[in-house]
Amino acid sequence: MPSLGGALLALAFLAAVFAAVVALAGRNGDRRWIDLSRRSVYALCALLTACVAIVEIAFASDDFSFNLVAQHSSIETPTFYKLAAMWSSQEGSLLLWAWVLSIVSTVSLYATRNKLRELVPWATAVMMGVAAFFTGLMLFAPNVDPFATLSPVPADGVGLNPLLQHPSMMIHPPMLYSGYVAFTVPFAFAIGALVTRRLDADWIRATRRFALIAWALLGFGLLLGARWSYTELGWGGYWAWDPVENAALMPWLLGTAFLHSIMVQEKRGMLKVWNASLIVATFTMALLGTFLVRSGVLQSIHAFGDSTVGPYILGLIATVLIGSTALIVSRLDDLRSEKRIDSLASREAVFLVNNLLLVALTAVIFWGTFFPLISELFTGSKASLAAPWFDRYTTPLAIGLVLFTGIGPLLAWRRVSWASAKRVFLVPSVVAAVVLVALVALADAASEPWALALFVFAAFALTGLAQEFWRGAAARRSLSGGSMPAALAAIVSRNRRRYGGYIVHIGIAVLLIGIAASSSFQTNRDATMEPGGSVEVDGREITYVKPTVDVTPAYLEFGSLLRVEQDGKRVATLQPSRRYHRPTGEEAGMLGGFFAGESTSEVGLKAGLRSDLWTAVEPDITGVKRRVRAADAGFRACLRGAPGTPEQCKALALTMRAAAADPSLRARASAQIGQIQSVTLDRIASSYLADGSASTFRIIVDPLVTWMWIGGLIALAGALIGLWPSRGRRRGALVRTEGDALKEAKYREIRDAELDHAAGKLSDEDFAALDAELRREAVEILDRVESGNGAAKQIEADEDQDQSAGETREKVPQG
C-alpha cells in the first residue's frame, strides 16, 4: 500500500505540473488546451483523494508499516482519533493542504468552465503551481513523505498525544487549513486578471464565493480553537495572542477587509489596486500561517518542533510576494478607478474606513507577532510582546470596527443627505445613549471605559441592524401583505447577500460584547483547599466536598467534587479532575509510568448566559506517587524472587521467563500482570480518597463569555445564508453576455435604491436624484448593448439576480 500511495502522489505531482503547462499553452483562449488542463486538475483531485484514502485506511487498520501511522497512532487510540491523527503530523497536514487545494481548484474551474476564457488559463497555472509546490514538497523534501515506510514493522505505534484527543481535533485543524487553502482561488484569479489586464469586476464575481467560504472556514476554525483553548488549563483562555493564533487571525482580518472592498469595486469600479493588493496580502498571510506552525522561528505554545519544510515555504512566500507586487506595479495604469467617492457619508466611504481599520489591526498584530525577530535585528536580543501590548492597540481598533459594523449597513451607496442620515441614525443613537446611561448608573461598567465604549457602540450597531430588518420587512409587507415573519423571511431569502451580511454583523457585535465583558470583568482566583474547605469567588460559595478517583485502562484520574452555592442555594456541582495517561511501551507491570507521561486537566465548567464558572484542579498526589514507587519496587523484588516474597510471585516469575522464550505464552503472562497491576492500582487509587490532602484550584468567573460562542455561531449562520445559492442560480447555469451582466448589475443597483427608499434609508429627494442618475446609466448601457458592442464576452451572472430584478426590468424604460 505505501508504494501505491507513493506512486499516486508522484502522479499527482505530474498532473499538477502538466495542468499548469497545458493551461499556459491555452492562454490565447484555445478551448482544447483549456479543457485538457481543467481535466488534468480533475485528475489531480482524484489522485490526491486516493492518497488521502490510503493514508486514512492505514490509520484505521493500524498499518504500522507506514511511518506516519506508527508515529501518530496506536492500537489503543480510539478510532475517531485515528482518523484525525493524519493532520497531527507534518506530512499528513501537507497532504491535507494539497488535497483541499485540488478540491477548491476543481470546483472553481468547473464553475468557470464556460466563462472568463482569457483569465482562466492563468488562474489554473497559479493554482497548479501551488499544487505542484506542495505535492513536490512531500516527494522531494526530507522527512515529509506521507508514504515513508518502517522496517521492521513495529507491533504498536507511538499513539496520538492525549492532549490532542479532543473532539475539536477532528474539525479545528481541517477548518483552518481549508480556510487558508481556499484563499488560493481568489488569489489565482486576481493574478489571472492582472496578467490579462481584465481588471473589471469579473474575477471578483467569479471568486467572491470562494473568498467567503475561505473566510467562513477560517473563522469557524478560529472559533473552535478558541473554544478548545478555553476548556484547557494553561492554554491562556480563549485567546492568548500566541503567534500561531495570530497567524490564523491575520488572513481572516484581511479576508474580512477584502470581502467588503470588493463590493465597492463591483458597484462603483473603485479600489482596484487596493483589492488586488489585499488578496495578495491575504494569500501571503495564509502561507505565512502555514509556515509559522512549521518553522520554529517564534516561541509559541504550539511548538511543532523544528521542521525541514520551513525554508521551502519561505521561498514560496517570497516568490508570491515579489511576483505579485511586480505584476500590480506594472498594471497600475489599468487599475485606475472608474469613479471617485462622491461623499464621505456613503457606504463606500465607510467600507474604506473599515478596511483601513482592519488593515491597521493586521499591521499591529503582525508587528507584535514578529517583534522577537525585529528586535533581534535591531538590538541583537530577542524580546517579545505580551498580551497587554496587543490589547492596548487592538482594543480601540476593535471598538472602531464595531461602530462601523453598525454605521455601514445604515448608509446607502454613493451619498446620503443629512435628512436621510437623521432618519436612520435617530433610533440607534437614542438606544446607545440609553445603554450608556444605564450602564454607568446601574453597573460598574464605568470602571472599564474601553469595555463601556464597546457596549455602547455594540448597542448602536445591533439596534441599527435590527432597524434594517424591521424596515425592510415593513416595506415588503406594505407591497405584498402577509405577516411580519413571512415578510422578514421573504426579504432575507430574496436578498441573501445583503441580509446574510447583516446577520454576520450581528454575530460579530455579539461576539465582541462577549469578549469585552469576559476580559474586563473576569474574576480569577487560585485557592488551596482541603476536603470540607470552602472559598468565596464573586458571590459564590465554592466548597470542596470530597476527592474523587477513577481508574481506567487508559488513565488514572484524580479529581474533586465541588459544590457551588449562591445566596444559600446550590446552583451547581462541578467535578474538575486531572488525568494521568498510561504511556506506551512501559516496562511490564510498572506503574510509575503514569506520572512520567502526559497528564490532562478536565475542567469543571458551569456555563450560563450571564456568566461561566470555570474550575480546574491540581490534586496533591505526593502520597500516591510514593505508594506507586513502593509498589513498583515490590513488584521488581517479587519478579527477582527476592526472599520473603509470596508464592504467587514465584509462579509469575516462572510464567514470565517462559513467555520470554515462547511468544505464545505472552498473552497469558500479560493477563496475569494486568490482573496484579489493576488490583494494586485500585488499592493505591482509593488510598488517595483517604489521604484527604489539600488540592490547588483555579476558579474563574467569566461574565457573558457564552455570548462569544453564540455570536460566532450567528456570524457563521449569516455567512451560510450569504453563500446559499438563490433560486435563479439553482435552476441552472445562466450564460449571459457581458452586456447582459452590466444590465443586470445596474438593475440590481436600482432595485437596491428602491429597497433603501422603501425602508426609509433614503429621503425622497436623495432617492429621486439617485434613481434618475442610475436610470440614465442604465439607458446608456442599453444603448450600448443594442448597438452590439458588449455581446462578445460571456460572463457569470450575479447570484443576487432573481425574480424581482425582472420586475425592475419592466420599469426601466420609463425613466
Place this chain on the structure above:
Amino acid sequence: MDPQRKRKIRLVAALSVAVLLAVALVYTSFSASTEAKEPSELLAAPPGTSYEMSGRVVKGSIEREGDGISFLVVDRDGESKALPVTYDGTVPDPFRGGREIILTGSVAGGTFVGEPETLITKCPSKFTTESDA
C-alpha cells in the same frame, strides 16, 4: 476648494495619522517588550528586571512548596548550569520534567521568581522531532 487639492489634503492628513500611529507602535513595542533570556544568561542577571525565560525543566526537579512549585531549568540545548525557579499557582497540563517552558519573571536571590499566569509549556505534540516519550 478644487477637488484635486481637497483629495491631496485628505491623503496627506491620512498618511500623517498613519505615520504617527506607526511611530507610537514602534516606540511602545520597544519599551513594553520583555527581553528573552536563557537560564544560563540569568544566573548572573541583576535583580528586579523582568525577563522572559525560556528553558528546559530538569527531570525530577519539580517539588511542591505551599501553594506553588519549585524546579530547576537549564538551557534548551540542555548544557548549562541549572537555574532554580519558583512559581505560584496552577501549571499547564503539559508541564513536566524535560519539557520546554516559557516563563516571565525576575531574579531574586539567585532564584527566578515567575509571575503568576505567565507559565507556558510548549505542547510537545504535533510535528514533533523530540522522542523522549
